[in-house]
Amino acid sequence: MKEQEFLQEIKEIELLKEALGLLEWDSQTGMPEASSAFRGETVGYLSGMAFERSVGPKIQEGLTYFDTHSDELSELGLAVYKKVKEEYELNHSIPTNRMQAYNTALTNAHNAWLQARKSKDFAQMKNEIQTIVDFLKEFIPYWKKDEATNYDVLLNQYEPDLSVEKLDQIFGQVKSGIMEIRAKIAEKGTIPRTDFLSRRVTKEQQRTFVIGVAEQLGYDFSRGRLDDTVHPFMLDLNRNDARITTRWDELNFAMATFGVIHEAGHGIYEQSIDPKYDHTPLSAGASMGIHESQSLFNEIILGSNKHFWKKQFPFFQKCTEGTFDDIEFETFYDSLKETKASLVRIEADSLTYPLHIIIRYEIEKMIFNEGVSVADLPQIWNDKYEEYLGIRPINDLEGIVQDVHWSGGSFGYFPSYALGYMYAAQLRHAMGKEINVDAVLASADYSSIKDWLTKHIHQYGASRKPNQLILDATGETLNPQYLIDYMKSIYYDVYKIKE
Amino acid sequence: MKEQEFLQEIKEIELLKEALGLLEWDSQTGMPEASSAFRGETVGYLSGMAFERSVGPKIQEGLTYFDTHSDELSELGLAVYKKVKEEYELNHSIPTNRMQAYNTALTNAHNAWLQARKSKDFAQMKNEIQTIVDFLKEFIPYWKKDEATNYDVLLNQYEPDLSVEKLDQIFGQVKSGIMEIRAKIAEKGTIPRTDFLSRRVTKEQQRTFVIGVAEQLGYDFSRGRLDDTVHPFMLDLNRNDARITTRWDELNFAMATFGVIHEAGHGIYEQSIDPKYDHTPLSAGASMGIHESQSLFNEIILGSNKHFWKKQFPFFQKCTEGTFDDIEFETFYDSLKETKASLVRIEADSLTYPLHIIIRYEIEKMIFNEGVSVADLPQIWNDKYEEYLGIRPINDLEGIVQDVHWSGGSFGYFPSYALGYMYAAQLRHAMGKEINVDAVLASADYSSIKDWLTKHIHQYGASRKPNQLILDATGETLNPQYLIDYMKSIYYDVYKIKE
Structure with missing residues (x-):
């Protein structure tokens, strides 16, 4: 087989995925609901075709041939080959009938999850979660290479080369760092004023502002x-064609503002991948964690920066047509960084967010490595929230039923969110050695920030592993201390704490 | 082969077309332009696949088998089989290499057309049009069944069972009818006031109005x-999922108003086809002419009706927030039906529009049946405009270069637009025997109009031929007199002419 033929097969699979991407985008942005059943048929047919091709004879032939003829591959061809091989092994190592049974279990679990949300009761989905856990425990030996524990296998599907051993250490450090900051804030912090955050800002005013900001950050609307x-x-x-989406609340402008800034970070990443990876699986993010690092770099690092907001505040005031004329800049800035314990992950502020992840990580580890019973999970969940955040869910909807991930089989996925935080802070630190980030954010031209990220992260797409990207970009492996330091600098400033 | 297997193959082709439909819709409604090259690859790949399947071994096997086993088909299966056979023969009778060469010629002609538009000079596309004409003359013998002339073959690809003989007679009648009305208007008509049509109506005001109207007409936004x-x-x-689109001009509300009413007619048709035709090529309009009859029924028949506007005018005034408070209803209504000779087909009013079509029809007939030279076309075009409409293009952009159709190979297509006018008027006449249309339009519930059209036209999709639909719905074959009578009643009223 020629490299060209192998790449053409992969390209055609990518073209199918591009059509599937549009069908998905459309389903979520305005497709008439009445069309769902038809859409399901179209998506089912095309995704079936894409999957069959991805494990089909041409791909198999290519993988077999280049396994012993890798010298015939160009540098690009070799990188593509490796990525395709990884995905093939993940998809193809499970017996087909078991994978089909698993997919049925996922559908059942999703429906049970919807029921459990309605009744706010985990018991409604307990059996279905147990089934998924049993399936994953059955599959882990197929996937396992040299990972130390069962849960390591799941972790690595989302973040290559991550391990429980490493995460235990890192999360331990993050947890105590956050706890320390929270304790200090509780003890002697000055709570910022936030009443004006609920002033009405029309959708059009919000749009104008946040589109302007996203453009400055480097998101290319063209x-x-x-x-x-x-x-x-x-x-x-x-x-x-990297599309972003948002929801709007006219009485909570911060939601769409930070939401769009976040999604723009994902979009900038995709827009900046080297064109040589077009129509290959390398034209994608390096991992979930690295992708989140780019959205969170925008949202948490730049979006928490006082110089950034100092520059943007007059624009915000102009867009909101006088609504915030009575608010001083410092008061405005502080309001954006209020921190409060909360029960719902997706509503959490940037300081407490990692704790939500750590709770889920600890529970997932207990399930897969310590054999804890699924029936006991709500109790464990609630106890951990009480221990780490000092608040306790009064029902499972604001507790263990809130996330869709487990009913979707995505155990091992949550840590990626926290990795994104840590990577982002570590990248910010490294960037600071070359660029005066505060000065850039105070200026009218942010391009050097985006360019730095493109140079060190974006351009490589999925051709490099997260570990290597971070090491090359920052000179060291993942180090959670940068996140803790960053949190301290932001929150101690907002809460007027002198160390 | 089992019917089920045959229908499954067809369903899969339809699913591919549904994905292609979304890709096309997206390209025209908001896809970033920078994505065009990528989109071209995706569309090219999927449409190639759809075409290959449509002439592929399974379809061939099915067509061969059921040719001699049609008794094994259900009523639905038989109808689908017939439709698929028709399409197969159209697509498959031309040698592949010639069809490929033709497609290349179409691409060249489209580019030449764009050039010709820029330079406003037909000479820029003359050779490319000649090439297309030559190809079609080469293909006509492959397509020909029992048609009397070459041009009949082309006509029938868009409107089955239509003939030059019939069209000559019909268009002759329409032409003299319109000429008579125009002469009378010129002689003794009172020209309506139209100055206020250019008052500013914001896009949002227009949207509110026209969405309300389209809903009342029966377009289902859900x-x-x-x-x-x-x-x-x-x-x-x-x-x-039948999507409509429009453009807006804040200084010409009538454009989007009638545009959306028109497209809603197409949409209502598709929304009302019997579900039993889902995932088959019968879930489509019966022909281009019948499809236009439904959009024009909305735009020209209902949209010209004084009772309709009498009912809608207060709603329009409300939506436009006082902008038209000084305008009397009669004055407003008359303004909408001004008629004026114009050079550009898509800007023509409903009285002169058929003349634009007749000019094109006569020229196409000359090309294919009388061997007129392509080089002479601009002269012929301009002479005909002078003869029929009394105005002469000063360049080819407002003349022969205005339409995309010929460079796309769509000779024989234009007459469908005029058929739509005639069908619409004939359907209106037939509907009047059962429903007091004026009274319905004066009421708050228009559903009986839509229901009549669904009963007689929509529900059948493409399972019946245009001729049969019109005969069954109106009790007679195509009769252009209804259009002429309708035009007289509308325009003599607006121009205050007593016969």
Whole structure:
């Protein structure tokens, strides 16, 4: 087989995925609901075709041939080959009938989850979660290479080369860092004023502001677009079409503001991948964690920066047509960084957010490595919230039933969110050695920040592993201390704490 | 082969077309332009696949088998079989290499057309049009069954069972009818006041109004949507997702108003096709002419009706927030039906529009049946405009270069537009025997009009031929007199002419 033939097969699979991407985007941004059944048929047919091709004879032939003829591959061809092989092994190592049974279990679990949300009762989905856990325990030996524990296998599906051993250490450090900050704030912090955050800002005013900000941050609207949706996301059809979405609340402008800044970070990443990876699986993010690092770099690092807001505040005031004329800049800035314990992950502020992840990580580890019973999970969940955040859910909807992930089989996924925080802070630190980030954010031209990220992260797409990217970009492996330091600098400033 | 297997193959082709439909809709409503090259690859790949399947071994096997086993087909299966056979023969009778060469010629002609528009000079596309004409003359013998002339063959690809003989007679009648009305208007008509038509109506005001009107007419927004575009169209992914589009001009509200009413007619048709035709090529309009009859029924028949506007005018005034408070209803109504000779087909009013079509028809007939030279076409075009409309293009952009159709190979297509006018008027006449249309339009419930059209036209999709539909619905074959009578009643009223 020639490299060209192998790459053409992969390209055709990518083209199918691009069509599927548009069908998905459309389903979430405005497809008439009545069309769902038809859409299901179209998506089912095309995704079946894409999957069959991805494990089909041509791919198999290519993988077998180049296994012993890798010298015939160009550098690009070799990188693509490796990525395709990884995905093939993940998809193809499970017996087909078991994978089909698992997919049925996922559908059942999703429906049970919807029921459990309605009744606010985990018991409604307990059996279905147990089934999924049993399936994953059955599959882990198929996937396992040299991972130390069962849960390591799941972790690595989302973040290659991550381990329980490493995460235990890192999360331990993050947890005590956050606890320390929270304790200090509780003890002697000055709570910022936030009443004006609920002043009415029309959707159009919000749009004007946040589109302006996203553009300055480097999101290219000529190669993307912003649409309304219920659950915001970024979806890239290709590097020239990376679409972002948001929801709006006229009495809570901060939601869409930070939401769009976040999604723009994902979009900038996709828009900046090297064109040589077009139509290959390398034209994608390096991992979930690295992708989140880019959205969170925007949202948490730049979006928490006082110089950034100092520059943006007059623009915000102009867009909101006088609504915030009575608010001093410092008061405005502080309001954006209030921190408060909360029960719902997606509503958490940037200081407490990692604790939500750590709770889920600890529980997942207990399930897969310590054999804890699924029936005991709500109790464990609630106890941990009480221990780490000092508040206790009064029902399972604001507790263990809140997330869709487990009913979707995505055990091992949550840590990626926290990795994104840590990577972002570590990248910020490294960037600071070359660029005066505060000065850039105070200026009218942010391009050097985006360029730095493109140079060190974006351009490589999925051709490098997260570990290598972070090491090359920052000179060291993942180090959670930068996140803790960053949190301290932001929150101690806002809460007027002198160390 | 089993019917089920045959229908499954067809369903899969339809699913591919549904994905292609969304890709097309998206390209025209908001895809970032920078994504065009990527989109071209995706569309090229999927449409190639759809075409290959449509002439592939399974379809061939099915067509061969059921040719001699039609007794094994259900009523639905038989109808689908016939439709698929028709399409197969159209697509498959031309040698592949010639069809490929033709497609290349179409691409060249489209580019030449764009050039010709820029330079406003037909000479820029003359050779390319000649090439297309030559190809079609080469293909006609392959397509020909029992048609009397070459041009009949082309006509029948868009409107089955139509003939030059019939059209000559019909268009002769329409032409003299329109000429008579125009002469009378010129002689003794009172020209309506129209100055206020250019008053500013914001896009949002226009949207509110026209969405309200389209809903009343029966367009179901829960199974469709309205988006912005440059060249308005309706595109149905399925009967639960029939999308309409429009462009807006704040200084010409009539454009989007009548545009949306028009597209809603196409949309209502698709939304009302019997679900038993889902996922088959019968879930579509019966022909281009019948499809236009439904959009024009909305735009020209209902949209010209004084009772309709009498009912809508207060709503329009409310939506436009006082802008038209000084305008009397009669004055407003008359303004909408001004008629004026114009050079550009898509800007023509409903009285002169058929003349634009007749000019094109006569020229196409000369090309294919009388061997007129392509080089002479601009002269012929301009002479005909002078003869029929009394005005002469000063360059080819407002003359022969205005339409995309010929460079796209669509000779024989134009007459469908005029058929739509005639069918619409004939349907209106037949409907009047059962329903007091004026009274319904004066009421708050228009559903009986839509229901009549669904009963007689919509529900059948493409399972019946245009001739049969019109005969069954109106009790007679196509009769252009209804259009002439209708035009007289509308325009003599507006221009205050007593016969």
